[in-house]
Amino acid sequence: MVLQGGHLLASWGDIARADMTFSIAKSYLAVLTGLAVDDGLIGDIDEPVGQRVPGPLFADAHNGKVTWRHLLEQTSEWRGEMFGKPDQIDHNRLVAPNADNSRKGELRELQAPGTFYEYNDVRVNLLSFSLLNLFKRPLPDVVRERIMDPIGASKNWSWAGYDNSWVEIDGQRMQSVPGGGHWGGGMFIGADDHARFGLLMARGGDWNGKRLLSQGWIDAMWAQSANQPNYGFLWWLNRGPHANKAAPETAVYALGAGGNMIWIDREADMIAVTRWLPSAKAPEFIRQLIAARG
Structure with a gap:
């Protein structure tokens, strides 16, 4: 789908089909964090997460320094395990054109929280669980009530956790949802809702x-x-050495495996949603999109 000025310019395929969206779910988690900030559930994103999330996850000296900003920027260096997956599983993981992930999963020495970037789904799932502890209700319910229903989204989308990610908070059993689709679960949603x-x-x-x-x-x-340089709070920025030179620096995008993308060109007031676009084709798609906007 391509929109400009809020109007549909073009669409193809089944735009209403609820499809796995992989790591675009991370950008929805960023928005949920914003709702928590707006509601006063988070006073300062630079405060340690452990001040508001009880239990052992942030209890030791290293993890106790992890802040909300660190989790949002993927610089937390948090160590531990979430729902059976250790943080090591995504050590040495890179998300970039022609990235070498041959050492992914190899244990490396951790740095101080806030000093080292690493794309790590276990730590993103930690953010999701931490937000669940703040809202004390399933995150899909929060995003549906506060965001998706007010914007007229369909009822077809869903966001599921893992079989073992059920937790009890204040006596209520609920499922913690992931920020991707690595190990099951994930967000399933149509292009029109995106x-x-x-x-x-x-x-x-x-x-x-x-x-x-x-x-x-x-x-x-x-x-x-x-x-x-090309990352914000769980959103990608068209900045730094990997930027698409055909597009403005102000462009931002949510990105998931399988060529799933929400591209936002603020200069042209243009939105593009792609599904299952081969990663190698994405730069050319954006180039043609920019050329066509006039």
């Missing part, structure tokens, strides 16, 4: 005059992180 979500982000969190998410949080999500 497009609405992308349009809300491009419009600064305002939907037809109703404020759903603060503009300040969207600005924070899309600010360049200190340790990774």
Whole structure:
């Protein structure tokens, strides 16, 4: 799908089919974090997560230094295990064109929280679990009520956790959801719902005059992180050495395996959603999109 000025320019395929979206779910987690900030559930994203999340996950000296910002920028260096998966499983993992992941999963020496970027799904799942402890209700319910229903999204999308990610919070049993699809679960959603979500982000969190998410949080999500020039808060930025030179630096995107992408060109007020686009074809698709916008 391609939209400009909020109007549909073109679509092809079954845009309503709820498909696995892989790591685009991470960008939805970033928005949920913004809701927690807007609600006052998080006072300061630079505070240690352990101040608000009870239990052993942030109890030792190393993990006790992990902040919300670190989890959002993927610089937490948190060590431990979530739902049977140790953080080591994504050590030495790179997400970049022609990345060498031959050492993925090899144990490496951890750095101080906030000093080293690593794309690590176990730590993203930790963020999701931490947010669950704040909202005290299933995150899919929160995002449906606060974001998806107000923007007119369908009822077809779903977000499921793992068989072993059921937890009890304040006496209520609920499932913690992942920020990807590595080990089961994940977000299944149609391109048309992604497009609405992308349009809300491009419009600064305002939907037809109703404020759903603060503009300040969207600005924070899309600010360049200190340790990774093309990464913000679980959103990718068209910045740094891997930027698409045909597109403006202000472009941002949510990205998942399998060529799943929500591309937001703020200069042209354009949204594009791709599904199952081969990764090698994405730069050319964006180049042609930019050329066609005039």
